[in-house]
Amino acid sequence: MMNTGKAKPAWLIIGQGAAGAAAANELRRLDSEAAITVIAGEQAGFYSRIDLPDIISGKRRPEEAVLQSPAQFQAAGIRCLTGVQAVTIRPEDHYVELASGQRLPYDRLLLATGAQPVLPGLPGMTAAGVYTLWTLEQAAAIALAAAGARAAVVIGSGLIGLKTALALRQRGLQVTVIERMNRVLPQQLDETGAALLAAALRNRGIEVLTGVQVAAVATGGGKVAGIQAGSRLVPCELVLCAAGVRADTALARTAGLAIGAGIVVNEFLQTSQADIYAAGDAAEVIAVLAQQRCLSAGWPAAVEQGIIAARNLSGRSTEAYGGYLAKNSVEIAGVPLVSAGNVQGGDGAEVLIRRTGHGYKRLVIKNNRLRGFLLMGDIRQAGVLAGVMARTDAGGYGDAAGAAGSYVDLLAF
Ligand SMILES: Cc1cc2nc3c(=O)[nH]c(=O)nc-3n(C[C@H](O)[C@H](O)[C@H](O)COP(=O)(O)OP(=O)(O)OC[C@H]3O[C@@H](n4cnc5c(N)ncnc54)[C@H](O)[C@@H]3O)c2cc1C
The missing domain is CATH 3.30.390.30 (FAD/NAD-linked reductase, C-terminal dimerisation domain)
Structure with missing residues (x-):
């Protein structure tokens, strides 16, 4: 229900990734008066996660990945609270509570909370020297660790795993990629395509092991010493675990929203609560081809959904999302x-x-x-x-x- 007591509508967005930033900018474009607030768990503003491997390789400086700084959002009249975590939603009272205890009222809310890397529950996974990659901070930490490492193992050969493996190799590390499926980039490639790509990776000096299951991270003195895979121990000082991501639904759960693999939305990207929308990696949408529900991992889909959610949330127009189609366009090795x-x-x-x-x-x-x-x-x-x-x-x-x-x-x- 819109709060008719206020002159200006209050629109609140959680998350300042591709979906949240696109939504904030679209809302500003649609309404120059509305109060728009973005709660961002990270400090850096809106930046390209796709550039993170280039930060690890040293090709780019972290500030070069920033697409829109908090100051630029503020200049557009979009209030940004950065480095701030939203912990609870109270849909019946129309407010979101921050970790500090502060309550922010909203008329309509967009959840653009994205995804989080998954860390398998294997022995040694929490040792110093094991990393995941999703944020600028993690990229900087991996770059620092790489400076003192001789060898790295990357667990998982999806896009994030392969791009990071190449970045670490560019820094001169000995790199091994371990994939439990029988081919690299298993979601995007068939066996023939994967064999071509694996050959290109090997040409760049990366060891590629497929059909191999990691059993444990071997440690010494609390630090990574290697990876135990089958009968083989691959020695290394740095491990990147790129074994997949999961939609971040933690905040949505506090509102009692319908949750599947992600936050369930209808074709207007509206959740099971009429005044709450969701977009991007956090949302569970309809897949175009299979006509089933799916997660829509990927930057372009997050931007498109952020824009459509903003239009519907604003009440200025009603627009249905056409559905998710998995599409990746990249250059690897x-x-x-x-x-x-x-x-x-x-x-x-x-x-x-x-x-x-x-x-x-x-x-x-x-x-x-x-x-x-x-x-x-x-x-x-x-x-x-x-x-x-x-x-x-x-x-x-x-x-x-x-x-x-x-x-x-x-x-x-
Ligand atoms: C290394 C790397 C390479 C990639 N390469 C590609 C590629 O080639 N092509 C492609 O399409 N995609 C790629 N991606 C994936 C792409 O970056 C994501 O699909 C996209 O960022 C999703 O955007 P989003 O806005 O949904 O979520 P996110 O980018 O995850 O942003 C969500 C934000 O919400 C914040 N947040 C969550 N909960 C809260 C809370 N309670 N309070 C406050 N803030 C909160 C998080 O801190 C985060 O900053 C890559 C990702 C990585 C990491």
Whole structure:
């Protein structure tokens, strides 16, 4: 319920990552009068987490990752409370309580609380020298530790693990990546693509172990001494655990909101409480292709959801979120790659493959619809294929009768 006693609406945002910052800026654009407050657990303002490996490698200074400082938000009339933790939401009384005990009233609230790295409960995981990477502070700590280390082990070969492995290698460390699945970058690549990428990583001097489960962190005097994986002990002084992230739902739970893998939202990004919205890595949204609920990990989706949530929260317009489509466009170890939708296939899908020199293309088609694609090496087709995927989602590619044949042309150019 809007507080009609106030002249200006009070909009409160928790989190100043991609979703929270996009929402704050959009709200300011929509309403020059409203009181907008952002509660940020971190001090640095809005910065690019994608740049963190470059800070570890020494390619960038931490301040170069900052996209919008707290002073710039303030100058736009957006009040920022930085280094401050929100601990409780009282939806019935429309206020949020901070760790200091201060209460902040709101008319409408956006939860953009993001994600937190997962630390598996293995022996030795809490020893000095084991790190996770999500924040600028953690990147600075890893850079410092790397300066005194000879060898590092990275647990997990997702985007964060591989980018950090390359950063540590650039600093001259001996680096081993350990992945329990049978391929690197398992969410984005199939086996062939993963073999190409693993070869590129090995060319850069990184040891890659796949299908290997970490049993424990070996320690000596409370510090990391190595990683026990199968029968092998890999000696190291630094461990990066990049074994996945989980949506940060801690604050949402205090309001009794519906929670699944993340904060459950409807197509308007509204939670189970009408005046509370959620966006970004913290939210559980609908996946475009599978029409199931999913977490929407990724920067572009967080920005898009932040903007849509802001529009709905403002009451100025009503806009439905079109749904999440997994799409990554990155360059790793000199290999540009774009992976979108379902690249694995299975469940009766047809798969079209083309190898050209250093390039690899893979299209996954089901019921005459492009459900996913992977481009490696030559990624010039990514825009066309993304467009075809969006079109086919609305009803099939061309008029060809239900076969993958009509997609063969797309492999050719
Ligand atoms: C090293 C690295 C590389 C990445 N590479 C890519 C990439 O190539 N492509 C891509 O798409 N994505 C990438 N990502 C992921 C991307 O950064 C995230 O998807 C994106 O940051 C999510 O934005 P968000 O706003 O939802 O959450 P976050 O960025 O996690 O921000 C949430 C903020 O909320 C704050 N917060 C949480 N709870 C509270 C509370 N109770 N009180 C106050 N503050 C709170 C947190 O401190 C945090 O600052 C990468 C991430 C990392 C770490």
